[in-house]
Amino acid sequence: MSRTITIEPVTRIEGHARITLQLGEDGRLEDARFHLTQFRGFEKFCEGRPYREMPALTARTCGICPVSHIIASNKACDHLLAVDIPPTGEKLRRVMNLAQIVQSHALSFFHLSSPDLLLGWDSDPATRNIFGVMRQNPELARDGIRLRQIGQTIIETLGGKKIHPTWVVPGGVSEPLSVEKRESMLRLLPEGLEIAKRTYAFYKTLVPKFKDEATHFGTQPTLFLSLVTPQGHLEHYDGVLRVKDAQGRILEDQVPPEEYGRLIGEAVEDFSYMKFPYYKPQGYPQGIYRVGPLARLNNVQACGTPYADVALAEFHMLQDSGPIVSSFHYHYARLVEIIYGLEMIERLLKDPAILDTRVRARARSNRYEGIGVAEAPRGTLMHHYRIDDDGLITWLNLVIATGHNNLAMNQSIREVAEAYVDGNAIEEGMLNRVEAVIRCYDPCLSCASHAFGQMPLAIELRDAAGRVVDRLTR
Amino acid sequence: MSTQPKITVATAWLDGCSGCHMSFLDLDERLIELVEHVEIVYSPLVDTKELPARVDVGILEGSISSEDDLEKARLFRERCTRLVSLGDCAVTGNVPAMRNHFKLADVFDRAYRENVTLQPQIPTRRVPALLTPVKPVHGEVKVDVFVPGCPPSADAIWYVLSELIAGRMPDPNAVTRFGA
Numbered sequence: 001m002s003r004t005i006t007i008e009p010v011t012r013i014e015g016h017a018r019i020t021l022q023l024g025e026d027g028r029l030e031d032a033r034f035h036l037t038q039f040r041g042f043e044k045f046c047e048g049r050p051y052r053e054m055p056a057l058t059a060r061t062c063g064i065c066p067v068s069h070i071i072a073s074n075k076a077c078d079h080l081l082a083v084d085i086p087p088t089g090e091k092l093r094r095v096m097n098l099a100q101i102v103q104s105h106a107l108s109f110f111h112l113s114s115p116d117l118l119l120g121w122d123s124d125p126a127t128r129n130i131f132g133v134m135r136q137n138p139e140l141a142r143d144g145i146r147l148r149q150i151g152q153t154i155i156e157t158l159g160g161k162k163i164h165p166t167w168v169v170p171g172g173v174s175e176p177l178s179v180e181k182r183e184s185m186l187r188l189l190p191e192g193l194e195i196a197k198r199t200y201a202f203y204k205t206l207v208p209k210f211k212d213e214a215t216h217f218g219t220q221p222t223l224f225l226s227l228v229t230p231q232g233h234l235e236h237y238d239g240v241l242r243v244k245d246a247q248g249r250i251l252e253d254q255v256p257p258e259e260y261g262r263l264i265g266e267a268v269e270d271f272s273y274m275k276f277p278y279y280k281p282q283g284y285p286q287g288i289y290r291v292g293p294l295a296r297l298n299n300v301q302a303c304g305t306p307y308a309d310v311a312l313a314e315f316h317m318l319q320d321s322g323p324i325v326s327s328f329h330y331h332y333a334r335l336v337e338i339i340y341g342l343e344m345i346e347r348l349l350k351d352p353a354i355l356d357t358r359v360r361a362r363a364r365s366n367r368y369e370g371i372g373v374a375e376a377p378r379g380t381l382m383h384h385y386r387i388d389d390d391g392l393i394t395w396l397n398l399v400i401a402t403g404h405n406n407l408a409m410n411q412s413i414r415e416v417a418e419a420y421v422d423g424n425a426i427e428e429g430m431l432n433r434v435e436a437v438i439r440c441y442d443p444c445l446s447c448a449s450h451a452f453g454q455m456p457l458a459i460e461l462r463d464a465a466g467r468v469v470d471r472l473t474r
Numbered sequence: 475m476s477t478q479p480k481i482t483v484a485t486a487w488l489d490g491c492s493g494c495h496m497s498f499l500d501l502d503e504r505l506i507e508l509v510e511h512v513e514i515v516y517s518p519l520v521d522t523k524e525l526p527a528r529v530d531v532g533i534l535e536g537s538i539s540s541e542d543d544l545e546k547a548r549l550f551r552e553r554c555t556r557l558v559s560l561g562d563c564a565v566t567g568n569v570p571a572m573r574n575h576f577k578l579a580d581v582f583d584r585a586y587r588e589n590v591t592l593q594p595q596i597p598t599r600r601v602p603a604l605l606t607p608v609k610p611v612h613g614e615v616k617v618d619v620f621v622p623g624c625p626p627s628a629d630a631i632w633y634v635l636s637e638l639i640a641g642r643m644p645d646p647n648a649v650t651r652f653g654a
Contacts, residue, residue: 011521014492016542020600035600037542038489041581043589045572060569063493063625111499111519125521131509142503149502162500163493163625265591271599275590284592397589432521446491 002030003423010435012112012129014064015445019413019434027423032414034406034438036274036445043396051077051365051387052170058383058398059164062446064107066164067100067155068376068401071237072383075372077170079258080387082366088356089172094237095185095348096158096168097374098341101236102192103151104377105293105334105341108442109199110144113331116436117206122429140202143195147338150192154345157181172360179355186349193307193342200311200335207318210328216419217437218327218412221246223279223289225263225404226296227375230254234296234303234312234340236375242299243279243289248322251281257373260382264399274445276406277399288411291379291404292441293333298323303336305343311336327412330440365391376401378444402443412437481530481639484516484554488543489570489608490536493625494561495519500628511639525553531638533558537570538609542602551615556638558619559611560631562652565622571608578606621646623654630654 002025008018016038022031046057055073059066071093078085111130118137119128127135134141152162158173158181159165167174207214223246227239232253241263243252252263266275267284279287289295297316303309315336318324324333348354365387372383379401386395416437420430487495495518501508516525532554538544551557562568573581587594611617621634630650637644 009518009523011518011523013518016487018600033600037601038540039585039597039601039604040489040539040570041573041576041585044576044581044584047576057569060491060493060624063491063496066491066493107496107499115521125523129514129520131505131514131520134506134509138506142506145502145505148499152500161627163496266589267592268586268590268595268597269593270595270597271601273597273601275586278592280591 005421005426005431007431007435010438012115012435013438013443013445015443017438017443017445019438021417021421021434023423029414029417029421029423032410032417032434033271034410034413036272038445039273043398046393046396049393051080051370051385051391051393054383054385054393055168055170056164056166061398061400062444063163064444064446065100065104065376065378065401067096068374068381069383070165070168071097071374072372072376072381074168074170075374076370076383076385077372079370079372080365080367080385081170081361081363083171083361083363085172085361086356086358088176088353089359089361090237091348091351091354092158092173092177092359093168095345096155096165097237098345099151099154099158101377102338102341102345103148103155105338106144106148106151108377108439109331109334110141110147112442113436113439114140114144116432116439117210117331121433121436122427125428125432128432140199143199147192147195147199150188153188154185157185169360171362174360176357176359177354182349182354186346189342189346193339196335196338196342197307200339203332203335204314207332213433213436214326214328216416217440218408218415219325220288220408220411220415221325222408223251223287224295224298224323225279225289225291226299226380227257227373228299232300234300238374241373241380244299244323246323246325257382258371260371260373260399266399266403272406274406275403277404278407285407288407289404290327290408291401292330292377293337294324294327294330295379296375297333297336303340305340305347308336308340308343311339327408327437327440330442334442378402378442379404402441402445405441405443409438409441409443412441480511480513482515482526482528483512483531483533484525484529484550485514485518485533486516486535486546486550487518488534488536488546488564488611489539490561490563491569492518492535494535494564497625497628498631501632502628504628504632508635512635525549527553529554531556531558533560534564534611535560537563537567538605538611538614539570539573540602540604544605544614547611547615556618557615558621558634559617560621561626562622562624564611565620566652567608567610567613568624571610574607578604619644619646621650622652623650624652626650626654
């Protein structure tokens, strides 16, 4: 008897989704799909708005990574102005961008994924959440809360608020950094780094426990896409595009971000509001690639900060050779990036030039088209605008970090469902693992929907005529 | 905070950016104190898949833009004693309602036909139909507490929850404003 299992809502991810598993007559998996169920339409309704509104407007794509949109949007606006922003303006933007990566990665690891890792995939769903972690492991929960708070406080110190801050503007930032603010941020960093290193050391002891999950959680060969520095080091703010394959061969390098359209196409499937980007030279759906922390670390040989470089070397040793393929190791990569982010923020803030008062280039729009690309916590984010003579938006295209992983996420849930879901005896823990592989990717569906739905998890047993003969809910 | 029996709280996001839920998480250490007084019985942050039959306080973020949003708003109204509209999208429609200036077909065409390179089509399978116009929550169901802000600050959310826990009706205008 064939059946469809619907997991809904997919919880402890950012946004609205359902997963459907199609089982055949013998109870084996035939198909698995990840459906994004929200759509807002930014690419249309921003039309007619002055380009200077775009950073604040597109920040509202996402409450988890608004800073990423603010950065990519302002870079697109810089491009429209046709100016170079003052070096200190760029450094200050970098600080905010890294603070956002720290807080977002902390949220993903502690608030959303640690319940699976600490309490167990099969533990009671009523307490399998951050509040359960608070009861069972209060120190770790407190560390997570504090780490995210440090990232958010840095954002607030610079931008006036934690979520949807202002301050970053076309041409740079709106005001220079004061000595007092610099000192207050620097004071937060030692504690942040201590927590990050402690968590990393603790997580390393967990990795051997999850050998089985690491084997099944999305190990398909894919390409990896990210920004890197011109020297091939870790980069989140600027740089050039690199594409590496699963064997570690570099297929594309030193690609200016403005040429993203040459590398990436987007397809639509009828079952999801999230588009399916693919690597154009390999076509669809063969051109499957991944972005985000795993891709970024796979694409570089060095982070450029001391402790993160040690952690990166250990990350590369998770496998005997080649890029790390298991999506389970997104968690590991995130912890490495948290360390990097904090070390780099400290370096930037200790640079005497950070107090320079020249932080903004002023100009009107001098181009009709602007492209801004940055690395959001979840991957490469692209904003592409066209304006008219009055500076009003006539067209825009957003390629969202989570969207890049759409093909890979669909493939990963298929892989996990095949490994763990027994259609003849379904248990809650099996289905939680299917959700957990999605949590590895830490998808930000608010973003992906530039667009969000929910219902209880329901399993319907249908007979060959499609009649529901049994229903199981959790 | 008073020491009464725990009240039950359910949260959901409709059509928003999840920024209001993130602002709730910005309560930071106060979250630990909060769970002494509150039980989160349903939320994107926990794994319960069913909204319980009775809930003391329901909190909705985001506007009503799709059939799913509408269904959820009605269910929350039916089962929650007090319903809170959290944030500007829930209170006014805000950014998602910018879609109302355009024909829905044009919004769809831009995203799924013009800005794609393969298989242009409008998704329809296992995804909820979109509604026109996009509405604030009280456009469809009765709301008891309006908390404006984009997002409302953690301090504002703390005040509202503290008052509700104490059994009083909060006056959010004292602590937040539109766009705050």
